Amino acid sequence: MVRGKTQMRRIENATSRQVTFSKRRNGLLKKAFELSVLCDAEVALLIFSPRGKLYEFASASMKETIERYRKHTKDTRMGQPSIDEDLEHLKDEATNMMKKIEHLEDSKRKLLGEGLGPCTIEELQHIEQQLEHSVSSIRARKTQVYKEQIDKLKEKEKTLQAENAVLSEKCGRITPTRVVSEPREILRESSPSSEVETELFIGPPETRLSLVPLFPK
CATH class of the missing domain: 3.40.1810.10 (Transcription factor, MADS-box)
Known part of the structure; x- marks a missing residue:
């Protein structure tokens, strides 16, 4: 069981x-x-x-x-180490970390131009050097970004030129249709009667004499 x-x-x-x-x-x-x-x-x-x-x-x-x-x-x-010793060690580490955080926040404020009153000449010069170094790094990075963008635009330009050349070649193969106009046909269509009387008559209509036509037929 x-x-x-x-x-x-x-x-x-x-x-x-x-x-x-x-x-x-x-x-x-x-x-x-x-x-x-x-x-x-x-x-x-x-x-x-x-x-x-x-x-x-x-x-x-x-x-x-x-x-x-x-x-x-x-x-x-x-x-x-005992538990008390571990606690003391952790407290010391926490205190050191708080001091480091305060120092970093103070440095950040000074870099932003705040709290510079108690700074000495040496400290101000050091802050100025840090800012100049930061500006140089930023400008170098900006120049690199510009160069990368220009290279991309050049590559895009080459691609568009190649596509334009292909389209131009395709358009050149098409033969344009020539339209031939016939002046005579146009004149015939525009004037309903092509015959014009060229004889000259003198006198009233009952007794008018026919003269020699100006334009012989």
Whole structure:
């Protein structure tokens, strides 16, 4: 039969709690004995029941094992800084960091031209040198950015010129359509009658004589 997983919490039933304590206590004492025998380890085990009864196991002398434990922990603590020392060290580091932050903020204000009243000549000269160096760096960077932009524009210009040359070549291959106008046809269409009378008559219409035409047909 498979045993269910035991939940790690206090057993509420007093009888079940006492039975579990007895079983697990014996098992723990047995494991301590096996560990000392199989691995040649110095093992000391102390157990106090809920009612205050003591159960113990020691592969050697319990007193000697406890003294050995105390000596070991004492040597370990001596080799490591205490909690108070760690706190003092952290406080010192925090104080130093605050001083550095204040110094940086003060330097920033001076670079912005603020709080220059108590500054000496040497400090003002140092600030001036810093600003000149900063301005030189900014101008150099600006010149570099301009140069990069000019190079990009030149490359773009070359690309556009190449595209323009291709388009010009394509336009040159197209033959323009020639429109030929016919003057005679235009004149014929513009004048409804192409025949013009050129004879000259003298006198009234009833007795007019026909003379020789000015323009023979």
